[in-house]
Amino acid sequence: MKAVFLDWATMGPELDISALRALLPDLEIYDESTSAEVAERIAGAAIVLGNKVLISESLFERAPEMRFIGLTATGTDNVNLGAARDRGVAVANIRAYCTASVVEHVFGSILNLAHNLGNYGDDVRKGAWQNATVFTMLTRPISELAAKTLGIVGFGELGQGVARVAEAFGMQVIVAARPGSDEVPEGRVAFDELLARADFVSLHCPLTEATRGLFGADQFRAMKNTAILVNTARGALIDSHALVDALREGDIAAAAIDVLPKEPPVDGDPLLDYVGDNLIVTPHIAWATLEARQAALDELTANVAAFLDGKERNRVV
Secondary structure (H helix, E strand, O other): OOOEEEOOOOOOOOOHHHHHHHHHOOOOEEOOOHHHHHHHHOOOOOOOEEOOOOOOOHHHHHHHOOOOOOOOOOOOOOOOHHHHHHOEEEEEEEOOHHHHHHHHHHHHHHHHHHOOOOHHHHHOOOOOOOOOOOOOOOOOOOOOOOOOEEEOOOOHHHHHHHHHHHOOOOEEEEEEEEOOOOOOOOEEHHHHHHHOOOOEEEEOOOOOOOOOOOHHHHHHOOOOOOOOEEEEEOOOHHHHHHHHHHHHHHOOOOOEEOOOOOOOOOOOOOHHHOOOOOOEOOOOOOOOOOHHHHHHHHHHHHHHHHHHHOOOEEEOO
């Protein structure tokens, strides 16, 4: 049974792949696959594994032997699920594998910005403390998390994980109603109310037609000018131009962005050109501790094992 892994480089180094190799001894592994190479490499393959490689409808037509697609991600927007369903191809994703990693990244970003850790460190390296006249240098604001309000948009596994840690810090947590819906279920608040009340906003919702461009100029103006925004979900939830303007004009205080609309940003992005000390941009690493990446691989292996045994596990098709 031919099996291929199309973008192994996305998983990073130091992983133990022995269990997957035991299931698929003839597994062919490619670090990267261009769209042209994907068609060639999946030809004759029954099992196709990957992270972000696009599996379009035309590829299904060119790979009639394909029976299973295993993803090392929760998101499935890179696979044409309709085509998979029409051709009887099983598709499985992975879930709850990187909660600790993402939660730690969110609060690392929040604490960095709220306590101005990076900026104070830069000041010291530039000699500012050495030239100070008193023992402490209070030239930048420092804010406690306790008693502040954290607004969460998207309350699945990751959003709930962030909420638990926020409560441990003594924060009040509010959760937005589902974007695009007019209903506000019990225990949730309207999106506009969240914008007005939150001192920190953390995004954990999927990218859909209802959430694309969810944060634009109007939303930033509706937020507190002391608010901090963290996005570890999907880049296209935010209008990058509008966020740059909001940071520059003081509509919000700061932002930590781990995802961009196009990754890698080979065509650039306004956030990459922004000059200011109130923005942190990281290269989609919130999910990627060694432990989380190994958990992702282990989940993929379990999904493959279930498929080979004729069982369903984490199936989306």
